[in-house]
Amino acid sequence: MSLLSVDNISVRYGQLTALRKASIKVDEGETLFVTGPNGAGKSTLLKAIAGVVTPREGFIQFAGKHIAGKAPEDIARLGFSMVPEGREVFGGLSIDENLRLGTGMRADKDQVAKDMEQIYAVFPMLKDRKDQQAGVLSGGQQQMLVIGRALMAGPKLIAIDEPSLGLAPKVIDDVYSTLIRLRDSRGLTLLIVEQSATRASLTGGRMVLMRSGEVALEGDARELVKGDALRQAYFGYGEH
């Protein structure tokens, strides 16, 4: 059984349909990329899973529980950790407090201190400035912080919305190499929204392509990028 399965969900904002019967599955330990053009409904998909928007129809199952329409905090407590678009650090809280915020719901309190050490080992820059306000960090540093913050919540799955948005290419490389390292060392399950299919193929994993609120294509990231199907699906002239 999949860790996360999204089954035919639809989301509307007023008159606008953002998701139309979209379905995805994420298995334990795998990396799934969700890609597609602007307005394809990628972010809405994550928000629906996180409980920030409520789907009009369809089912969402996470860790064996139905979660569609549940409150964000209840979904987070099942082990779904979200890194939303635009990072959303708590600028007025210290870096240490940002990291500790998600630990309140963990049952394994003795593990928290160890995890904190690990996070600081992976991001030494955060440790140096742990008592400073998070608002002073640069975009790349903030991205590291929110990934660290998501990890501190002790999640079964981390969902990241556009980790490369607004970052310099060099910094994007850093972010992804850190993600791969963490994934491989800790056996994380990742769900990443990423506009660049190339970036997905470099990282490796499964990929779904969304267009106009629907899942248009699904397969191995590297295979898809090699073939023609992706471009056709992306630009929408695939079906003759």
Place this chain on the structure above:
Amino acid sequence: MTALLQVLFDALSLGSLYALGALGIALIFGVMRLVNFAHGDYIAFCVFAMLWPSIDAAAIVFAGNLPTIILVPFILAVGAGLSVLSEIVVFRRFRNANPATMMIASFALGFVIKYFLLMLYSSRPKSIDLWSNLTQQIEFFGARIPPLQVITIVVTIVILIALTAFLKRTRFGLEMRAAAENFTMARMLGVRANRVIMLAFAVSGMLAAAIGLILVTQTGTVDINMGANLMLVAFVATVIGGLGSLPGAVLAGYLIGAATVIMQVVLPPDARPFRDAFVYGAVIAMLVWRPNGLFTSKATKQRV
């Protein structure tokens, strides 16, 4: 020198009341973007809780006869209880409403509380003698200062320190500060929305109760409108301080208190009756100069 000391004490004690009021309003605004106009009526309600319901002119003191050590926690609990109750019964249903709708709903709630008190106690102000020895003046370096002023200032400082410690050092405090900055993100990290909001209401209600106790000791009367004016100034202070900023609210409260007392001293006698007009004029100038308040955090600027 003594005159200066007098002004200083007056300004600090008036500012303390405003600061406590502004803090109560800013706490709620921080977690749910609600400007709670019922706050002033919480103050009145807490004071009336000391009396037995009766529409007679004379106050029948009831809970007010309890020993101080029980009375104070009791009144604080009344404030917290009323505030949390209004969250559960009313404000919870307005979480997704726009700020104007919430504001009017809070006004309507205040209206209900006020007329509930009127129904039970009538609209006539009643006098009540609570710790009246505190208002007798004592000499302090030549200035005549009632101990109540000193107590007001000290109590406010203690409350501020306790609240700061609560916000900075406890898990609840961390969650509240996070929720005030970005509620949705906090929830996505497992922060329980209902718990944080109820806690904010409880603290806010206790602050209202504290103000009520100070006011009733100062004036020796209970009146269904006793919180209204203070609430308005506190509300203005919250905005001048930068909405969502708790230190800002406190500082702005003291600033308005100081401005009021200083105007009283420096204005020519003919203009003194217009003191409040000058204070509000200064408020307008301040808002035009700094629309986002004196101490705006980056987070609130984007969202308000």
Place this chain on the structure above:
Amino acid sequence: MADRPSILERTWSTPVILIGILAALQLAALAVGSGPFNQTIIEIFIRVVLVVGLFVFIGNSGVISFGHIGFTCLGAYMTAWLTMLPAIKKSKLKGLPDIILNNKLAYGWGLVAAVIFAAIAAYVVGKVLMRLSGIAASIATFAVLAVIIQVYSNWDTVTGAQSSVVGIPIVRVVWPYFLCAIVVVIVAYLHQISRSGLALRAARDEATAASASGVNIPRERLIAFTISGGIMGLGGAMFAHSVGVVTPDTFYLGLTFITLSMLVVGGMNSLSGAVLGVVVLSIIIQLLRWMEKGVDIGGASFALPLGVQEIAIGVVMIVILMYRPSGLTRNRELVWPSNKLSARGKPNAPADGKTA
């Protein structure tokens, strides 16, 4: 952008329906003809003027103003100064200029002067404040109200300070109030469909897009603020002539909130909401007042205790807002059933009622 005739064609039925509602009230007053009933209808017409006045600024700009009742105060005192008997003025309000002190105008001129005075005051205030938005603007307008009330409550020789100014000529017939209400509804409607009104509504819903397409938001707000200030002044003057007494306290928070509540309960983004909010809440208030006085039910007299009326109004308001957060009209305008479709497509009627 649609051109003006087509907007007029699509929306003209709204003011017609609203005036029809007001006319029904006027007819009821004529039919009943009793003094107290007339006074009730007059009160409703005054509130219609005040709430529509609020709507012109708040509804169209999306900025909540707590200060408009200040302009009502200005209007009320202006007409009092102009229309009272010189003898009374000389004994109570000695500080007035001689030309006012020695003359007395008909109440019609008092109304006109009230509108002009309040509109000028609103223009001056708006010139300073219209750069602000959101809560800062709301607080600034409240501060304006506080300044006006503080000055009027303390300026002994000109306003009589906190004591009542009595001796204002009382107008007991209903039709002048009816006429004023109609004029105000038409003015509000014309402003709403004017270029300036449309631009302001566009800015309310999409501030960035509107200012990017050349809408000068402070200027459009200032126009609306001035017009609504004038209307509030008219309402104040009407109030002064309906009861013959004014005090500064009348024009403070109580009136501010009751009028704002009527607007929000009706639906603050629509003119129909302003009128309906007044009518519905006024009817509820009136029913409760009667019950407070005591009603005979099956021979037994039954009266509500004092205070229950207000408690019930508060509860009704909360319940309406809970189930209709965007007001009774859901921020839509009332239109004939035949052109409902085109009206629903109006760009300025968002269903969710979100404001800036």
